[in-house]
Amino acid sequence: xxxxxxxxxxxxxxxxxxxxxxxxxxxxxxxxxxxxxxxxxxxxxxxxxxxxxxxxxxxxxxxxxxxxxxxxxxxxxxxxxxxxxxxxxxxxxxxxxxxxxxxxxxxxxxxxxxxxxxxxxx
Amino acid sequence: xxxxxxxxxxxxxxxxxxxxxxxxxxxxxxxxxxxxxxxxxxxxxxxxxxxxxxxxxxxxxxxxxxxxxxxxxxxxxxxxxxxxxxxxxxxxxxxxxxxxxxxxxxx
Numbered sequence: 001x002x003x004x005x006x007x008x009x010x011x012x013x014x015x016x017x018x019x020x021x022x023x024x025x026x027x028x029x030x031x032x033x034x035x036x037x038x039x040x041x042x043x044x045x046x047x048x049x050x051x052x053x054x055x056x057x058x059x060x061x062x063x064x065x066x067x068x069x070x071x072x073x074x075x076x077x078x079x080x081x082x083x084x085x086x087x088x089x090x091x092x093x094x095x096x097x098x099x100x101x102x103x104x105x106x107x108x109x110x111x112x113x114x115x116x117x118x119x120x121x122x
Numbered sequence: 123x124x125x126x127x128x129x130x131x132x133x134x135x136x137x138x139x140x141x142x143x144x145x146x147x148x149x150x151x152x153x154x155x156x157x158x159x160x161x162x163x164x165x166x167x168x169x170x171x172x173x174x175x176x177x178x179x180x181x182x183x184x185x186x187x188x189x190x191x192x193x194x195x196x197x198x199x200x201x202x203x204x205x206x207x208x209x210x211x212x213x214x215x216x217x218x219x220x221x222x223x224x225x226x227x228x229x
Binding site (some may be wrong): 009018034046050059062063099105106107108109110112113114115 | 215221
């Protein structure tokens with residue numbers, strides 16, 4: 001069974017930096033896209049962006065372009081989501097997810113990580 | 123961006139009832155649509171892919187239909203374990219976009 005294991009919950013102050021991770025296993029990490037999805041408290045799902053670990057091709061949602069950085073280290077089958085300066089409004093659950101490649105670049109999400117809760121508060 | 127309009131935003135039904143959720147895309151997305159279930163405090167789970175294909179291991183009471191701009195998700199006989207929020211998502215074009223979600227409760 002495909003596994004996406006995310007790093008643990010984080011509590012940070014505004015202005016601090018943060019990098020959370022998502023480790024894939026039991027499948028070919030370089031053969032699938034990894035995406036990140038935000039869920040703010042009590043709200044719906046928002047797609048942030050995707051990366052193809054095989055060649056590091058990265059695409060961002062316009063809403064998140066410039067706000068976060070998505071990266072991957074294929075040698076350890078791990079993808080990352082990074083902030084350089086957190087805001088209180090970044091408080092949310094963040095999910096990584098696997099997306100098979102498709103005719104239109106990707107197919108829909110077929111597996112999800114367990115989520116990483118990020119709390120930003122002074 | 124393709125907008126996904128999901129309705130209703132919430133519903134209450136009895137055990138055994140047939141439940142239907144709709145999702146409308148702002149432009150033709152062919153059959154590039156998935157449906158997910160999210161139980162409280164849990165990660166979402168894929169139920170239906172390519173608009174109408176049932177993911178392996180998902181009970182057959184769940185089904186999906188539609189193509190183009192109009193899609194339907196159905197639970198043929200609601201069970202207590204189906205209490206969750208359901209989301210549609212299109213993958214015809216980037217950015218990928220989700221519907222606003224439908225919260226399903228037991229009456």
